[in-house]
Amino acid sequence: MPSTEVYVPCRSFDNLSHVPRGVLPRSTMVAVTEKKAEKKPVKGKEDSKKLPAVPESVLKHRKRRDALRTRRIQVTLKRRSAAIKKKQQIFKRAEQYVKEYRIRERDEIRLARQARNRGNYYVPGEAKLAFVIRIRGINQVSPKVRKVLQLFRLRQINNGVFVRLNKATINMLRIAEPYITWGYPNLKSVRELIYKRGFAKVKGQRLPITSNKTIEEKLGKSNIICIEDLIHEIFTVGENFKYASNFLWPFKLNNPTGGWRKKTIHYVDGGDFGNREDKINELLRRMV
Amino acid sequence: MSLSIARPLVSVYSEKSEVVAGSSIALPFVFKAPIRPDLVNDVHVSMSKNSRQPYCVSKEAGHQTSAESWGTGRAVARIPRVRGGGTHRSGQGAFGNMCRGGRMFAPTKPWRRWHRRVNLRQRRAAAAAAVAAAGVPALVQARGHIIEKIPELPLVVSDKVQEITKTKQAVIFLRRIKAWSDVLKVYKSQRLRAGKGKMRNRRRVQRKGPLIIYYKDQGLTRAFRNIPGVDLLKVDKLNLLKLAPGGHVGRFIIWTQSAFERLDALFGSWKTPSKEKKNFNLPQPKMANTDLTRLLKSEEIRKVLRAPNKRVIRSTRKLNPLTNSKAMLRLNPFSAVLRRKAVLDQQRKNNQRALALAEKRGIKLSPKDPAVRAEKIRERRQKLLKLAAAKKTKKPAAKKTAPPPPKKKAAKEAKAKTPAPKK
Numbered sequence: 001m002p003s004t005e006v007y008v009p010c011r012s013f014d015n016l017s018h019v020p021r022g023v024l025p026r027s028t029m030v031a032v033t034e035k036k037a038e039k040k041p042v043k044g045k046e047d048s049k050k051l052p053a054v055p056e057s058v059l060k061h062r063k064r065r066d067a068l069r070t071r072r073i074q075v076t077l078k079r080r081s082a083a084i085k086k087k088q089q090i091f092k093r094a095e096q097y098v099k100e101y102r103i104r105e106r107d108e109i110r111l112a113r114q115a116r117n118r119g120n121y122y123v124p125g126e127a128k129l130a131f132v133i134r135i136r137g138i139n140q141v142s143p144k145v146r147k148v149l150q151l152f153r154l155r156q157i158n159n160g161v162f163v164r165l166n167k168a169t170i171n172m173l174r175i176a177e178p179y180i181t182w183g184y185p186n187l188k189s190v191r192e193l194i195y196k197r198g199f200a201k202v203k204g205q206r207l208p209i210t211s212n213k214t215i216e217e218k219l220g221k222s223n224i225i226c227i228e229d230l231i232h233e234i235f236t237v238g239e240n241f242k243y244a245s246n247f248l249w250p251f252k253l254n255n256p257t258g259g260w261r262k263k264t265i266h267y268v269d270g271g272d273f274g275n276r277e278d279k280i281n282e283l284l285r286r287m288v
Numbered sequence: 289m290s291l292s293i294a295r296p297l298v299s300v301y302s303e304k305s306e307v308v309a310g311s312s313i314a315l316p317f318v319f320k321a322p323i324r325p326d327l328v329n330d331v332h333v334s335m336s337k338n339s340r341q342p343y344c345v346s347k348e349a350g351h352q353t354s355a356e357s358w359g360t361g362r363a364v365a366r367i368p369r370v371r372g373g374g375t376h377r378s379g380q381g382a383f384g385n386m387c388r389g390g391r392m393f394a395p396t397k398p399w400r401r402w403h404r405r406v407n408l409r410q411r412r413a414a415a416a417a418a419v420a421a422a423g424v425p426a427l428v429q430a431r432g433h434i435i436e437k438i439p440e441l442p443l444v445v446s447d448k449v450q451e452i453t454k455t456k457q458a459v460i461f462l463r464r465i466k467a468w469s470d471v472l473k474v475y476k477s478q479r480l481r482a483g484k485g486k487m488r489n490r491r492r493v494q495r496k497g498p499l500i501i502y503y504k505d506q507g508l509t510r511a512f513r514n515i516p517g518v519d520l521l522k523v524d525k526l527n528l529l530k531l532a533p534g535g536h537v538g539r540f541i542i543w544t545q546s547a548f549e550r551l552d553a554l555f556g557s558w559k560t561p562s563k564e565k566k567n568f569n570l571p572q573p574k575m576a577n578t579d580l581t582r583l584l585k586s587e588e589i590r591k592v593l594r595a596p597n598k599r600v601i602r603s604t605r606k607l608n609p610l611t612n613s614k615a616m617l618r619l620n621p622f623s624a625v626l627r628r629k630a631v632l633d634q635q636r637k638n639n640q641r642a643l644a645l646a647e648k649r650g651i652k653l654s655p656k657d658p659a660v661r662a663e664k665i666r667e668r669r670q671k672l673l674k675l676a677a678a679k680k681t682k683k684p685a686a687k688k689t690a691p692p693p694p695k696k697k698a699a700k701e702a703k704a705k706t707p708a709p710k711k
Contacts, residue, residue: 087621091622094620094621094622095625098622210604212619
């Protein structure tokens with residue numbers, strides 16, 4: 001027994017797998033010296049032939065790390081090229097929309113002029129899109145009106161939503177008339193609302209629209225991949241208007257600078273509530 | 289691990305602490321039983337209640353008066369008061385726990401449940417765990433025993449120890465075996481108890497020393513019993529209160545050879561149930577492999593895990609794209625084109641206006657004036673474009689579809705080029 005005098009032979013150290021981990025103290029006795037002494041002569045033969053061996057776990061770790069790194073690089077390259085392609089796509093779409101809006105506007109003017117030339121009358125189509133703002137507060141609201149406002153997602157004063165106009169919704173707006181003001185927003189209103197006050201409903205959270213990724217992840221299925229797509233869908237009340245407008249959290253608007261006229265009577269009578277058709281744009285300039 | 293255990297050989301030491309050659313015993317299976325400090329603690333708590341003596345206050349304490357409340361109207365509290373007169377005691381409050389000389393709240397009763405029964409299974413499992421823990425030097429040290437210099441753990445000594453009759457010899461044996469430092473520690477720890485135990489026949493306190501487990505007492509008990517801290521235990525009657533004093537596993541145990549050999553018969557192995565204990569087999573460990581680090585880093589588990597998500601997502605501040613151009617570009621890259629066009633259109637308008645004003649007022653602008661310059665560039669460009677368009681239309685004259693696109697392209701180029709070089 002050469003070196004095994006002092007601190008050593010507690011041999012039952014070897015197989016401690018049955019000892020629960022919390023039981024062992026951190027500083028354990030050194031039984032390893034004996035083991036090392038035994039191992040040295042065995043390895044010494046191998047040592048003289050090869051270089052000092054790297055433990056297998058280190059080799060595995062290195063291999064794993066390198067594999068991960070190469071994969072990560074590939075993934076980033078792919079992602080980058082995809083992002084570039086997407087950006088080009090978005091650019092083209094935005095360009096196309098600018099053209100479309102211009103054509104639309106000029107069309108209306110052209111048709112009106114044409115009709116006037118011939119002594120005829122041009123009746124523009126009824127509005128398809130409305131922007132509804134809740135004017136009055138929470139208290140003392142009758143149940144029918146309350147329900148309608150809930151359905152429109154107007155749960156707070158000065159909340160606004162985009163609404164598609166059809167017989168059903170027009171009647172709903174009529175029920176809630178004293179509590180809302182609404183009208184037909186123009187392109188500038190829509191853009192301002194979505195750019196400045198646009199928040200997305202993601203997983204039940206109200207997240208700002210800071211990049212097109214949020215939009216694409218949610219509305220990719222409806223072929224809306226960027227904010228311009230969203231604006232286009234809303235403004236031209238497309239097929240996926242429902243998804244686009246539901247994606248948007250109800251707009252939280254400011255009180256109008258310059259103030260209201262009189263919230264308690266209809267716009268037509270000199271007040272504020274009810275349908276004010278395209279005068280809503282002027283109000284929105286003051287509220288957004 | 290319970291199925292395939294390496295059982296190291298434990299060498300036996302003579303009473304002079306030399307290895308007895310040729311006699312080494314395979315480690316009994318008990319020492320591989322799962323060590324359950326929680327179980328041992330629970331069983332110890334219950335077991336140590338079993339040697340209690342009941343205490344209580346006297347049954348009549350506080351009630352040996354005929355006190356009655358004076359009722360209301362006498363400007364005193366309504367507590368029952370002692371009747372009669374002529375002594376301090378008269379009129380004093382009685383019976384209540386708040387009264388001096390009254391009975392205490394909830395007087396302690398002798399029929400309190402003093403003892404606890406422990407399930408046999410649990411008792412046996414705890415004993416197995418305590419024995420197993422005594423084979424781990426780390427645990428024994430953690431419990432506080434001085435075992436630096438002992439030859440081996442578990443420490444097995446030849447049966448000659450059982451024949452020791454004189455305490456002097458016992459001490460010599462302990463010294464030779466290097467267990468004396470543990471006993472010394474006991475000596476050093478002898479002190480008076482803190483508290484009222486002093487006057488209740490529990491005056492002195494000391495820590496526990498080594499535990500000697502034997503098979504046959506041939507004078508061993510009487511030799512060792514006067515050494516402070518040393519406990520003796522028969523293998524057939526292992527006592528958890530001695531194996532794990534205080535509920536803490538890892539007592540320093542010195543086994544005699546025959547005692548050590550008995551352990552296999554007493555506790556059995558997982559394959560064979562115990563011979564002595566009916567219906568008993570060593571408890572199964574909850575985890576076969578308790579090396580958590582190894583497990584977590586193993587390939588099998590790593591493969592099934594998803595990649596770690598080390599990205600910290602913080603909420604981004606919303607910048608208004610209508611005023612912040614970078615934010616706008618991020619959302620709508622075409623906005624750059626629109627903005628640029630607006631800038632250039634404005635410039636062109638300014639130049640045209642300047643020229644028109646100059647004409648109207650009859651002022652001649654210097655050729656270095658930017659409006660004049662821009663106009664010249666524009667005219668030159670238009671001339672070049674017309675030439676280029678003419679050349680293009682001449683060549684693919686056969687094809688019908690060719691001419692229109694070049695014209696459109698030329699028109700577009702004219703539009704694009706005239707604003708471009710102005711800056």
